[in-house]
Amino acid sequence: MTAANTTNILNEPPVLRIAPPQGWWEVDFHELWQFRELVYFFVWRDIKVRYKQTAIGAAWAILQPALTMLVFALFFGKLAHLPTEGLPILVFYYSGLLPWMYFSNSLTNATAAITQNQNIITKVYFPRLALPISAVLSGLLDFAIGLLLLIPLMAYYHIRPGISLLLFPAFLLLAVLMALGAGLWLSAMNAMYRDVRYVVPFLVQFWMFASPVAYASSIVPAKWRWLYGLNPMAGVIEGFRWSLTGRGDPPGAMIIVSLLMALAVLATGLIYFQRMESTVADVV
Amino acid sequence: MTDTVIRVEGIGKRYRVGQRESYRALRDVLSNAFRSNGRRKPKDFIWAVRDVSFEVKQGEVVGLIGRNGAGKSTLLKLLARITRPTVGHAELHGRIASLLEVGTGFHPELTGRENIFLSGAILGMSKAEIVRKFDEIVAFSEVERFIDTPLKHYSSGMGMRLAFAVAAHLEPEILLVDEVLSVGDVLFQQKCIGKMQDISRGGRTVLFVSHNLGAVRTLCGTGILLRDGIVATSGPIDTVTAAYMDALWQGTNSHTVTIPKPPERCNVWMESVSILCNGEPNSILETGDHMSLQIKFRSREPIQKPIIGYLIRSSRGENAVNANNYFLPSANYPKPVTQGTIICDLGDLPLMAGSYSVSFWLCRNPHEQHHVEDVLHFSVEEKDIWGNGALPTKSLSCLWWPTQFRFQRTNEPIRTLELPAPRLSRPGR
Numbered sequence A: 001m002t003a004a005n006t007t008n009i010l011n012e013p014p015v016l017r018i019a020p021p022q023g024w025w026e027v028d029f030h031e032l033w034q035f036r037e038l039v040y041f042f043v044w045r046d047i048k049v050r051y052k053q054t055a056i057g058a059a060w061a062i063l064q065p066a067l068t069m070l071v072f073a074l075f076f077g078k079l080a081h082l083p084t085e086g087l088p089i090l091v092f093y094y095s096g097l098l099p100w101m102y103f104s105n106s107l108t109n110a111t112a113a114i115t116q117n118q119n120i121i122t123k124v125y126f127p128r129l130a131l132p133i134s135a136v137l138s139g140l141l142d143f144a145i146g147l148l149l150l151i152p153l154m155a156y157y158h159i160r161p162g163i164s165l166l167l168f169p170a171f172l173l174l175a176v177l178m179a180l181g182a183g184l185w186l187s188a189m190n191a192m193y194r195d196v197r198y199v200v201p202f203l204v205q206f207w208m209f210a211s212p213v214a215y216a217s218s219i220v221p222a223k224w225r226w227l228y229g230l231n232p233m234a235g236v237i238e239g240f241r242w243s244l245t246g247r248g249d250p251p252g253a254m255i256i257v258s259l260l261m262a263l264a265v266l267a268t269g270l271i272y273f274q275r276m277e278s279t280v281a282d283v284v
Numbered sequence B: 001m002t003d004t005v006i007r008v009e010g011i012g013k014r015y016r017v018g019q020r021e022s023y024r025a026l027r028d029v030l031s032n033a034f035r036s037n038g039r040r041k042p043k044d045f046i047w048a049v050r051d052v053s054f055e056v057k058q059g060e061v062v063g064l065i066g067r068n069g070a071g072k073s074t075l076l077k078l079l080a081r082i083t084r085p086t087v088g089h090a091e092l093h094g095r096i097a098s099l100l101e102v103g104t105g106f107h108p109e110l111t112g113r114e115n116i117f118l119s120g121a122i123l124g125m126s127k128a129e130i131v132r133k134f135d136e137i138v139a140f141s142e143v144e145r146f147i148d149t150p151l152k153h154y155s156s157g158m159g160m161r162l163a164f165a166v167a168a169h170l171e172p173e174i175l176l177v178d179e180v181l182s183v184g185d186v187l188f189q190q191k192c193i194g195k196m197q198d199i200s201r202g203g204r205t206v207l208f209v210s211h212n213l214g215a216v217r218t219l220c221g222t223g224i225l226l227r228d229g230i231v232a233t234s235g236p237i238d239t240v241t242a243a244y245m246d247a248l249w250q251g252t253n254s255h256t257v258t259i260p261k262p263p264e265r266c267n268v269w270m271e272s273v274s275i276l277c278n279g280e281p282n283s284i285l286e287t288g289d290h291m292s293l294q295i296k297f298r299s300r301e302p303i304q305k306p307i308i309g310y311l312i313r314s315s316r317g318e319n320a321v322n323a324n325n326y327f328l329p330s331a332n333y334p335k336p337v338t339q340g341t342i343i344c345d346l347g348d349l350p351l352m353a354g355s356y357s358v359s360f361w362l363c364r365n366p367h368e369q370h371h372v373e374d375v376l377h378f379s380v381e382e383k384d385i386w387g388n389g390a391l392p393t394k395s396l397s398c399l400w401w402p403t404q405f406r407f408q409r410t411n412e413p414i415r416t417l418e419l420p421a422p423r424l425s426r427p428g429r
């Protein structure tokens, strides 16, 4: 191929084909990548608006998990004497609450992502996936701020993270993927059936008690631990605690099951979301 | 390389009828499943757009016209990829931007500056592009002083100007525009039309939907007339608008029009509108007849002061008369109601012979209005106003103003007016 040919191809304006939806897999990651700036702007808008509407802004990102930590420490730790894997109870609850709150907030935001942006959806085109993705990403700032409190907390109890800290980003990524997978399902369902929004708070609550937030997964018999991993958040939270504090055993089979499960939810979520995508502008 | 930039082949879009296809509550789905015990009701469908084919060449400005519900917006949405076609396909060469309303993506909590970036990005500009054009956009919008104020503190006119400034700086190869010119005050509309003219001279391909035939004629070279979702006529803009006018006035003495239910987000909506001539439903009037408009409305919640506005437009696309009760302190119900009838009494009709259409808007507050364009059509017949067989010159203007002509000698002192104003209607008609 000659150089002249190549430039000609580059100068040719993009051709867009419009046709009825077909097939069950039309997810276009290349296009999504082209719209990455829009994802950035959605994240930026969500964060800006959230902090502008609150009086103390970013401080909530610390207050929310910190207050919950105190309540949990009092009721589950001091009164119910649930085991904490040898970790100081404050560190134990805080390191579990951080990923959990990231997950539950992301899930709630992602559920509303389509319906809250219906005026945009019916007026311009962009890959609709940008909305739940940015909902899930915008929670990361709160998460990072919340992480700041963990530093003095761990210093106070003389807990030094070990080499396991290197795996921390992997667990974070797993949490993001899981939030996105479940968020895709819920946002698509919420666009079709508005009562999903009322179901989500219950779902989040049940899910929390099915995850090792208020207790350690060691109370689940070792034989069944891998089954427990079917709840990907179990793997995520255990992984968080382990990677941050370096105490306890690395989550083994459980994390593999969690990873596979998260990927399955994400893949099916993408398919379901994309089926909804082609009609969403007509129904919202 | 061909110079055809839009090629549409047999495209069609089917919607479910009844109320507009809308989201369901899970509850409904469940209860329907039980009620119909296995048998599902046959569904009714309508084709909002059916078997539409056309081509647009590079640099053409095409007007898309047709009555309410003809499928204009649906066609634009298909080309803009907002919704997918049921059948057929289309091919577009070049970057596309769609302008279906002004202020897409604006957020009230964000400042003007932030909203420029947000809305620009949503409409398809890159960040670098917005940074480059930022000063220009701000200058065009004339809201420099408020650029760091949250949008919620803007007047609606200022918000609109900012929104249009962003939209006007889009530089796509193909622009799809839907009725953005029908919002805002007259000056704003003029500015929009001016900008649209610049855009169309700049060699860009534009598809332009409007009910404002005047604007369509000045802006567009060719046109497409849609009727019930299919292409009725296409070609040079003058033939297309003429075909539209002919079809519009042919045997339309429909004095009452029922309005399809609007989308869910409307809190008050019009059910039907009618036109009355001397107290009787009739859409054929004469200059000076007593005319009134009657609007039946419903509201989701009880309201005390529905705000109604109307606009009478001539067949040439000129806005002739408009009024609303927004600033009227007294026009309201003694107790909140959820449905009712509003009568707009126009008095003696000061319009020349010709064909006119009426648009209405109804709302509880100005931000969420139910707007229906050109729903009612009426004609005013020639009338021998002076009883001497001569007729007013209708080709110059559409308003007939009952002017008094007095004649005096050069050095006579000017007399003040003592005579009562002349009435238009003949007594005892």
Ligand SMILES: Nc1ncnc2c1ncn2[C@@H]1O[C@H](COP(=O)(O)OP(=O)(O)OP(=O)(O)O)[C@@H](O)[C@H]1O
Pocket: A281, A282, A283, B015, B016, B017, B019, B020, B021, B022, B046, B047, B048, B066, B067, B068, B069, B070, B071, B072, B073, B074, B075, B260, B373
């Ligand atoms: N989302 C939807 N669900 C169901 N029906 C729809 C939907 N959108 C449009 N329709 C129907 O499709 C038809 C065409 O609507 P469309 O909005 O394209 O008309 P239009 O020509 O733009 O009218 P107008 O001049 O009032 O803007 C109408 O009968 C309308 O009720």
Ligand SMILES: [Mg+2]
Pocket: B072, B073, B074
């Ligand atoms: Mg329309």
